[in-house]
Amino acid sequence: MPQNKEEVISFLGVSSYYRQNLKDFEIHAKSLYKICDQQTVFEMTQGRIQEYEKIKYALTNAPLFLMTDWKLPFKLYIDSCGEGLGAALHKVQIVNENHYEGKICFISRQIKHTEARYGASQM
Template sequence: MTQNEKEMISFLGFASYYRKHLEDFSIHARSLYRICAQQTVFEMTQERIPAYEKIRYALTNAPSLLMPDWKISFKLYIDAWGEDLGAALHQVQIVNDKPYEGPIFFI
Protein backbone atom coordinates (compact mmCIF):
# COMPACT_ATOMS: atom_id res chain seq x y z
CA MET A 1 0.00 0.00 0.00
CA THR A 2 1.38 3.38 -0.93
CA GLN A 3 2.17 5.65 2.00
CA ASN A 4 2.46 9.06 0.37
CA GLU A 5 1.79 11.08 -2.77
CA LYS A 6 5.19 10.33 -4.32
CA GLU A 7 4.65 6.56 -4.02
CA MET A 8 1.12 6.88 -5.45
CA ILE A 9 2.38 8.86 -8.44
CA SER A 10 5.00 6.18 -9.03
CA PHE A 11 2.43 3.37 -8.73
CA LEU A 12 -0.01 5.07 -11.10
CA GLY A 13 2.76 5.75 -13.59
CA PHE A 14 3.72 2.07 -13.59
CA ALA A 15 0.09 0.92 -13.80
CA SER A 16 -0.67 3.40 -16.59
CA TYR A 17 1.90 1.69 -18.79
CA TYR A 18 -0.35 -1.42 -18.69
CA ARG A 19 -3.67 0.45 -18.69
CA LYS A 20 -4.80 -0.92 -22.06
CA HIS A 21 -4.53 -4.45 -20.61
CA LEU A 22 -6.39 -3.64 -17.36
CA GLU A 23 -10.16 -3.70 -17.58
CA ASP A 24 -11.82 -0.51 -16.24
CA PHE A 25 -8.46 1.02 -15.32
CA SER A 26 -9.67 4.61 -15.59
CA ILE A 27 -12.67 3.92 -13.35
CA HIS A 28 -10.52 2.43 -10.59
CA ALA A 29 -7.69 4.95 -10.94
CA ARG A 30 -9.87 8.08 -10.91
CA SER A 31 -9.99 8.48 -7.12
CA LEU A 32 -6.28 7.65 -6.85
CA TYR A 33 -5.35 10.38 -9.33
CA ARG A 34 -7.38 12.88 -7.27
CA ILE A 35 -5.14 12.50 -4.22
CA CYS A 36 -2.10 13.29 -6.37
CA ALA A 37 -3.50 16.71 -7.28
CA GLN A 38 -1.90 19.88 -5.95
CA GLN A 39 -3.16 21.06 -2.56
CA THR A 40 -4.86 17.76 -1.75
CA VAL A 41 -4.16 15.89 1.48
CA PHE A 42 -2.95 12.33 0.88
CA GLU A 43 -5.52 10.06 2.50
CA MET A 44 -6.35 6.47 1.60
CA THR A 45 -10.12 6.46 2.17
CA GLN A 46 -12.57 3.54 2.08
CA GLU A 47 -13.22 4.41 -1.59
CA ARG A 48 -9.54 4.49 -2.54
CA ILE A 49 -8.30 1.31 -0.85
CA PRO A 50 -10.46 -1.07 -2.96
CA ALA A 51 -9.54 0.88 -6.12
CA TYR A 52 -5.83 0.52 -5.32
CA GLU A 53 -6.24 -3.18 -4.51
CA LYS A 54 -8.14 -3.90 -7.76
CA ILE A 55 -5.38 -2.32 -9.85
CA ARG A 56 -2.65 -4.08 -7.87
CA TYR A 57 -4.44 -7.43 -8.19
CA ALA A 58 -4.90 -6.97 -11.95
CA LEU A 59 -1.18 -6.20 -12.34
CA THR A 60 -0.01 -9.20 -10.33
CA ASN A 61 -2.42 -11.89 -11.55
CA ALA A 62 -2.09 -12.76 -15.19
CA PRO A 63 -5.07 -14.43 -16.81
CA SER A 64 -4.71 -18.10 -17.65
CA LEU A 65 -6.04 -19.32 -20.94
CA LEU A 66 -9.15 -21.48 -20.89
CA MET A 67 -9.70 -24.52 -23.07
CA PRO A 68 -12.52 -23.77 -25.52
CA ASP A 69 -15.87 -25.43 -24.94
CA TRP A 70 -17.38 -25.68 -28.42
CA LYS A 71 -20.92 -25.97 -27.01
CA ILE A 72 -20.79 -22.46 -25.47
CA SER A 73 -20.81 -19.16 -27.37
CA PHE A 74 -17.69 -17.02 -27.64
CA LYS A 75 -17.06 -13.29 -27.13
CA LEU A 76 -14.64 -11.48 -29.40
CA TYR A 77 -13.01 -8.25 -28.21
CA ILE A 78 -11.14 -6.25 -30.82
CA ASP A 79 -9.19 -3.01 -30.88
CA ALA A 80 -7.46 -1.23 -33.74
CA TRP A 81 -5.50 1.97 -34.06
CA GLY A 82 -3.67 3.01 -37.18
CA GLU A 83 -1.83 -0.07 -38.39
CA ASP A 84 -2.14 -1.94 -35.07
CA LEU A 85 -4.71 -4.62 -34.34
CA GLY A 86 -5.43 -6.64 -31.24
CA ALA A 87 -8.08 -9.21 -30.41
CA ALA A 88 -9.03 -11.49 -27.56
CA LEU A 89 -11.39 -14.45 -27.80
CA HIS A 90 -13.23 -15.02 -24.50
CA GLN A 91 -15.76 -17.48 -23.19
CA VAL A 92 -17.85 -17.61 -20.01
CA GLN A 93 -17.25 -20.95 -18.28
CA ILE A 94 -17.94 -22.31 -14.82
CA VAL A 95 -14.74 -22.21 -12.74
CA ASN A 96 -14.88 -23.14 -9.04
CA ASP A 97 -18.70 -23.26 -9.26
CA LYS A 98 -18.86 -19.62 -10.44
CA PRO A 99 -19.27 -18.13 -13.91
CA TYR A 100 -15.91 -16.82 -15.11
CA GLU A 101 -15.21 -14.95 -18.33
CA GLY A 102 -11.71 -15.81 -19.40
CA PRO A 103 -9.51 -15.58 -22.45
CA ILE A 104 -9.02 -18.46 -24.84
CA PHE A 105 -6.77 -16.76 -27.37
CA PHE A 106 -4.96 -13.41 -27.82
CA ILE A 107 -3.51 -11.77 -30.91
Protein backbone atom coordinates in the same frame (compact mmCIF):
# COMPACT_ATOMS: atom_id res chain seq x y z
CA MET B 1 0.32 0.67 0.58
CA PRO B 2 1.26 4.19 -0.57
CA GLN B 3 2.19 6.48 2.31
CA ASN B 4 2.24 9.78 0.39
CA LYS B 5 1.36 11.40 -2.96
CA GLU B 6 4.74 10.59 -4.48
CA GLU B 7 4.21 6.87 -3.87
CA VAL B 8 0.71 7.05 -5.40
CA ILE B 9 2.13 8.83 -8.47
CA SER B 10 4.85 6.19 -8.78
CA PHE B 11 2.33 3.34 -8.45
CA LEU B 12 0.04 4.89 -11.06
CA GLY B 13 2.98 5.42 -13.41
CA VAL B 14 4.03 1.78 -13.26
CA SER B 15 0.51 0.37 -13.42
CA SER B 16 -0.46 2.77 -16.22
CA TYR B 17 2.31 1.26 -18.34
CA TYR B 18 0.34 -2.02 -18.27
CA ARG B 19 -3.11 -0.41 -18.70
CA GLN B 20 -3.79 -2.34 -21.93
CA ASN B 21 -3.61 -5.54 -19.91
CA LEU B 22 -5.85 -4.33 -17.07
CA LYS B 23 -9.62 -4.33 -17.49
CA ASP B 24 -11.29 -1.05 -16.42
CA PHE B 25 -7.98 0.44 -15.30
CA GLU B 26 -9.11 4.06 -15.63
CA ILE B 27 -12.25 3.52 -13.58
CA HIS B 28 -10.31 1.87 -10.75
CA ALA B 29 -7.55 4.49 -10.86
CA LYS B 30 -9.88 7.51 -10.86
CA SER B 31 -9.92 8.08 -7.09
CA LEU B 32 -6.14 7.58 -6.92
CA TYR B 33 -5.57 10.16 -9.65
CA LYS B 34 -7.66 12.64 -7.64
CA ILE B 35 -5.31 12.59 -4.65
CA CYS B 36 -2.34 13.38 -6.91
CA ASP B 37 -3.69 16.90 -7.38
CA GLN B 38 -1.68 19.52 -5.47
CA GLN B 39 -4.81 21.03 -3.90
CA THR B 40 -5.99 17.68 -2.54
CA VAL B 41 -4.90 16.53 0.89
CA PHE B 42 -3.38 13.03 0.86
CA GLU B 43 -5.77 10.59 2.48
CA MET B 44 -6.07 6.89 1.71
CA THR B 45 -9.78 6.35 2.36
CA GLN B 46 -11.30 2.88 2.44
CA GLY B 47 -12.52 3.33 -1.14
CA ARG B 48 -9.05 4.34 -2.36
CA ILE B 49 -7.48 1.41 -0.57
CA GLN B 50 -9.95 -0.94 -2.30
CA GLU B 51 -9.18 0.57 -5.72
CA TYR B 52 -5.43 0.33 -5.02
CA GLU B 53 -5.85 -3.33 -4.08
CA LYS B 54 -7.95 -4.03 -7.22
CA ILE B 55 -5.23 -2.58 -9.46
CA LYS B 56 -2.51 -4.43 -7.57
CA TYR B 57 -4.46 -7.69 -7.87
CA ALA B 58 -5.04 -7.11 -11.59
CA LEU B 59 -1.31 -6.50 -12.12
CA THR B 60 -0.35 -9.74 -10.42
CA ASN B 61 -3.16 -11.85 -11.92
CA ALA B 62 -3.32 -10.54 -15.47
CA PRO B 63 -5.05 -12.80 -17.99
CA LEU B 64 -3.17 -14.68 -20.67
CA PHE B 65 -3.17 -12.74 -23.92
CA LEU B 66 -3.15 -14.39 -27.33
CA MET B 67 -1.16 -13.78 -30.47
CA THR B 68 -3.18 -12.63 -33.45
CA ASP B 69 -4.22 -15.13 -36.10
CA TRP B 70 -5.55 -12.97 -38.94
CA LYS B 71 -7.54 -15.86 -40.42
CA LEU B 72 -9.91 -16.06 -37.44
CA PRO B 73 -12.49 -13.41 -36.44
CA PHE B 74 -12.06 -10.69 -33.82
CA LYS B 75 -14.71 -9.57 -31.33
CA LEU B 76 -14.82 -6.05 -29.90
CA TYR B 77 -16.77 -5.43 -26.71
CA ILE B 78 -17.45 -1.84 -25.71
CA ASP B 79 -19.01 -0.34 -22.60
CA SER B 80 -19.53 3.05 -21.02
CA CYS B 81 -20.81 4.37 -17.74
CA GLY B 82 -20.93 7.70 -15.94
CA GLU B 83 -17.27 7.40 -14.99
CA GLY B 84 -15.47 5.94 -17.97
CA LEU B 85 -15.32 4.25 -21.35
CA GLY B 86 -13.83 0.87 -22.04
CA ALA B 87 -13.32 -1.73 -24.72
CA ALA B 88 -11.95 -5.24 -24.93
CA LEU B 89 -10.58 -6.79 -28.10
CA HIS B 90 -10.94 -10.57 -28.17
CA LYS B 91 -9.78 -13.11 -30.72
CA VAL B 92 -11.62 -16.30 -31.51
CA GLN B 93 -9.26 -19.26 -31.22
CA ILE B 94 -9.89 -22.92 -31.88
CA VAL B 95 -8.61 -25.13 -29.08
CA ASN B 96 -9.26 -28.89 -29.39
CA GLU B 97 -12.01 -28.17 -31.94
CA ASN B 98 -13.76 -25.83 -29.47
CA HIS B 99 -14.08 -22.10 -30.03
CA TYR B 100 -12.41 -20.04 -27.34
CA GLU B 101 -12.30 -16.26 -27.00
CA GLY B 102 -8.90 -15.05 -25.90
CA LYS B 103 -8.07 -11.53 -24.85
CA ILE B 104 -5.82 -9.36 -27.00
CA CYS B 105 -6.02 -6.03 -25.18
CA PHE B 106 -8.15 -3.68 -23.09
CA ILE B 107 -8.48 0.07 -23.42
CA SER B 108 -10.20 2.48 -21.06
CA ARG B 109 -10.29 6.10 -20.06
CA GLN B 110 -12.12 8.38 -17.68
CA ILE B 111 -14.82 10.52 -19.19
CA LYS B 112 -14.22 14.24 -19.39
CA HIS B 113 -16.35 16.64 -17.37
CA THR B 114 -18.25 17.79 -20.47
CA GLU B 115 -18.89 14.19 -21.58
CA ALA B 116 -20.67 13.41 -18.31
CA ARG B 117 -23.79 15.08 -19.76
CA TYR B 118 -23.95 12.72 -22.75
CA GLY B 119 -26.59 10.03 -22.98
CA ALA B 120 -25.69 6.38 -23.38
CA SER B 121 -26.15 6.47 -27.16
CA GLN B 122 -23.71 9.39 -27.47
CA MET B 123 -20.91 7.76 -25.49
